[in-house]
Amino acid sequence: MTNLIEYEDASEEVRTVYDDIRATRQTDYINNFWKALANHPPTLKRTWETLKEVMASPGEIDPLMRELIYIAVSVTNGCEYCIASHTAAARTKGMNEQMFGELMAITGAANMTNRLANGYQIPVDEQFKQ
Structure with a gap:
């Protein structure tokens, strides 16, 4: 330690x-x-x-949304410390249990589809490219 x-x-x-x-x-x-x-x-x-x-x-992304993004990335990276600290911070900024549940569902779905897209090596649609 x-x-x-x-x-x-x-x-x-x-x-x-x-x-x-x-x-x-x-x-x-x-x-x-x-x-x-x-x-x-x-x-x-x-x-x-x-x-x-x-x-x-200050920026276009509000403080609660920044914390939610941080939680999602921390879950994806498996960082227990960051999940705990940013979940606590998000709660002080207004996150409730329903929001946390939705965030976990989105994070889980994104991780699943990211892995599928990578595994299948799916080419990016032309209309999605900038």
């Missing part, structure tokens, strides 16, 4: 990232994902900057 770096044990570089996480998310909580990445401060900083840009910046 990876060592989890707590705030009081962190370097100044790591504390700066932790402080930004807290400010951006408006919480005092730093979750284990960030504490694990803090073992390599450049990776912590780079990953936080990317996630902050993708997940917290």
Whole structure:
């Protein structure tokens, strides 16, 4: 298991990232994902900057939809940690059990049809190409 770096044990570089996480998310909580990445401060900083840009910046996709997409990809990749953390985040943004059930049905169907299309090596229809 990876060592989890707590705030009081962190370097100044790591504390700066932790402080930004807290400010951006408006919480005092730093979750284990960030504490694990803090073992390599450049990776912590780079990953936080990317996630902050993708997940917290304004855009055409609303915050709940971003979380739902993240859950679907995490389910597909089999990341238990990301499924749990982004499901919790989606619930705070309004996801209910019905939405979660629909999301799992869509994710399962997409994974099935993706595998079938890949297995059969189906050529893409011309009308689908841009």
